[in-house]
Amino acid sequence: MRPRWRKVLLDLFENPTRTLLVVFSIAVGVFSIGVIAGAYVIIANDMSASYAANRPANIELRMDDFDRDFLPVIENAPEIGDVEPRRVFNIRARAANSQAWTTLDIVAIEDFDKNALNLLTPMQGQSKPARREIVIEREVLKEIDIQVGEDLVFQLPDGSEKTLRVVGIVQDPTTGADDFLAPPFAYITMDTLPTLRQPDLFNRIYATVQGNGNDAEYIRRVAADLKDRVEKNGVTVRRTRSALTNQHPLASTVNAILGILLALGVLIVFLSSSLIANTLAALLNQHLRHIGVMKLVGGRDKQVFAMYLVMILSFGLLALALAVPFGGIGAYALAEFIASQLSFNLLGYRIVPLAFVIQIVVGIFVPLVAGFGPVISGSRVSVLSAISGDLASETGSKPQPGAKRETLFERFENAVNAALLRRGIHLPRPLLISLRNTFRRKRRLALTLFTLTMGGAIFVGVFNVRTTLFAYMDNVGRYFVADVTLDFSRPYRLSEIEQVARQVPGVQYVEGWAFASAEILYPDGTVAENLVVLAPPAGSRLVDAEPVSGRWVQAGDTKAIAITEGILRSFPNLKPGDYLDVKVRGQQDRWQVVGLFKFIDREGLIAYGTYEYFSRETNLANRSVSFRVVTDRHDEAYQREMSEKLDKHFRDAGYQISQARPGLSALNNATESLDILVIFLLIMALLTAVVGAMGLTGTMGMNVLERTREIGIMRAIGAVDAEIMRMVIVEGMVIGLISWVLGLFLSIPITYGLSLIVSLAVFETPIEVVFTPLGYLIWLGLVILLSVLASVLPARNAARLTIREVLAYE
């Protein structure tokens, strides 16, 4: 090996700490981008593949009850492929050893062996129940603590209880995939239905289309035709849903999340490249003497340049060796986490070639680009300035003999100092050293601050986004002010229910709401959206509405609704005052939209109308199946307690109550899913913060390396270990605090940007941004902690230096 390449090799091992620092700076970027790119590809691919593998139905019809004889009507419909009828109903259940009731959606399947659509993936025990047995979806485990072999107790409408044995746990990635607020599922055979006092009849159809299962327009048309055909044959279709074969219903949301992750990944690469530039510049600076000597013995600029380029390449390769395997593992782990949250399965661990290529490109080119400037300027340095260079100066140029002019910044520092002195304020010199050291390497400081500030701003931004989302959810809660919602299996008179409810202590107010479900039609008569109309009495105290445009429904409104902004998906130009064609119980009608409001749409859209109109329309004047109760306290625990009391009270009094729900529970379910999103973001924010902290460690390490001589002097004039460590740590903290202040400002645009992306992904509408001091405070604590941690190692190294080592150069 030629001596100069030997030098390159030896330089790598000469200072292992520095080599590790450079390698880690590169590796952290490569790792992050590897994780994100890998997860992106795996999820984008597997989410759809795993969804498609379970043969999702393209069309789901929720219908009135029908029997087997009716099936040919559907099977023989044009363009319809496979068909599977099921019965789905909800029922309250609990573990045999618990008193906590949970609502489950029970799915009765005629023949598990012939199951061809919305396939179940076995997870534990059996996946095919026999008579009087039940198989549960794994989501049930979140609600009920139960194991295979144990019994589930069901409460029938008349209050009696039945028991079924759990024989297996399955995963159902397709049914209800678009509604992560739906109750969990459990599966029985049709011959178990009588046990639960259910008729041996179907109420749902799942079907595929014969043609292109990924053509939304085509599927919608086939579904509309099928619905017409069914209704013409005398069975009412309450709701129609369509889905693509190869696209998970939540794919767009997930893609938006992945998009954010990818943006953050690119940002991290960007940050790590500034880290690399910083470290390489310091390395070149330390090597100035070597460069001078090489040039002294005849080395040309080009040769020196090539040497250091090869050195950077070696750093890149080492970083790749470290980051690529971990990146691959991390990518799969992240993908698996997302998959488990959204209930789909991955196709198995694998290396993603695209992520691999991206990692290599990032690992090789980013250091080259980042190191190019320092290497060029390093290789061009003159022999004289290189070998006589003052290594501590920013440029590495020879110090001028005699007095030098102070820079503007130094004069500023002096002026500040003088001003302080005039007021009789003396900063202790050790503190002054830390403060001034902070500003000695301005370019390095700038890069460090950039990374740390960016990390902090994203961190704070995530907290603001979280608050924004939750504020929005609170806002949504204004449409559900009730403490307990009571649903009955048949309508009761308002006054009657109110009277009975008030017998329970704590009940203050009862209100009956009317409901209507409708389909919003396109002008061509096809179904655009499913709509649920909630109709509280005009002027209800239980809706604290805040329309985005137009007005709220009011007394005297007929055929008028306030609808969620989700309607803009299908009718982008809709304005208050416009009319919508709807189909209600088979009848076409025209309703006026009086206002738009923000809401989370679940299955279909939500609109509000007046009880007075809609109760008459549904022939339920002065009666209702759903009641809202206000109690004297509003915390969730009390609401839960009151729902159980009311449930028991009505049941004991012989009412057919189907459900009593605490008001906040629905909301909390929804916020739980937002929490998942926030956790993703927080992980990314922490990653950027860690990159920032690594940058700080690197900077502090380089600062200490460069200032060993000064540290020796301090020792020589009486500084003890603690004093030296304090000096380094305080400097780190000063940098941390500056970045915090800068982060205050930078977090504002980042909060707006993130909120916009997230709200568009989740709510399909921009939402109002809310700021919280929480993120700022947590980040303040964290940045201080991180900067102390980042400085401790360099500080310990500094304190360990003996003066002899330090002053041995002289």
Place this chain on the structure above:
Amino acid sequence: MTIPRSSVASTISPAASMLDIRRVVKTFKNAAGEFTVLKGVDLQVARGEFVSIVGKSGSGKSTLLNMMTGIDRPTSGQVIVNGQDLYTALDESQRSRWRGKNLGIVFQFFQLLPMLSLLENVMLPMDYAGLYDFDERPRRAMQLLEMVGLKEQSAKLPMAVSTGQQQLAAIARALACDPPLIVADEPTGNLDSRTADVVIQIFERLVAEGKTIIMVTHNPSLTARTTRNIIISDGEIVNETVARALPLLNHRQMLQVTKKVQRQSVPPGQAILRRDEHVDTFFIIERGEVEIVLQGKNRQDVTVARLSPGEYFGEVELIRGGKALAVVRAAPEAPVDLLTLPREEFLTLLEASPLTREAIGRIVQNRIEQNRSIDRRGKGWWPFR
């Protein structure tokens, strides 16, 4: 002008000497093997001395300096500074604290902290040592800067003043905690001769006020101004008497002589050489005085000369061969310590050092001529012929 005295007493323990280095050995290990830089050095410096240490590069003088400042630790031996054993009792960090209070160091390259103004640089040791009230420190630092003539520059950063001014500021910093001992490593090495002179003047004043200063230097004009000059060669200290007596030897030769000489102590009044005695030893006086005694005509002793420490006798006989003419005896007041070198060694030395041979040759010539002229008058005193 006086140095501002400390109102806080330094931790001075009652010890005879300011510096006491005992049998200090320092061995460095590296890939090439072991390398002993200090080979059992003994050195004592009394309070108030102004000592210069001289040595070629690689002689071990920096290592020796590091031993006395507590910067490096000896492989074996003891270093006691101002009554404090530096290495058995203190760890690195404690030594730093001790150093801040007891020792001022002046470096060749000044080593001011670049981010602090001159005034702040001078205040820093007080901050570290926790000496003086917080508000007292700027006043004291200013007084010190004033003493070295930098009052006007006090707010400037080191790089904004000349190198000479930087060194003066470094001296002010070394005095910050009013330490009894100042160790200076080539303090004038990077200064022009005028500034160097200012530095030495300040040192002289400090010594006059009771400080002890130990200074490493290459500059002979500086060693002349110190009260004591110590030569270190090859990790060992040259006998100061040898160095004084034979200044034209190179350091290595001085060290050889240091190793070859033997000590001889003579009680007061006792004869060292008798008339006509065969002489085969070179004598250097280390302590006390000797008298050269001739017999007068009436057989009475006549003292014709007294020789003091650093002077030598016996060289004429050794060079020319012959017997002692006069009696050489210890002065009656005090015993005499002599360093003796055998004839062979002496001649080998002259062979190796033409300058010394020449110088001694001239002295011999002079003395013989003097002797002859005295002889002609019948009063020749020189004992050799």
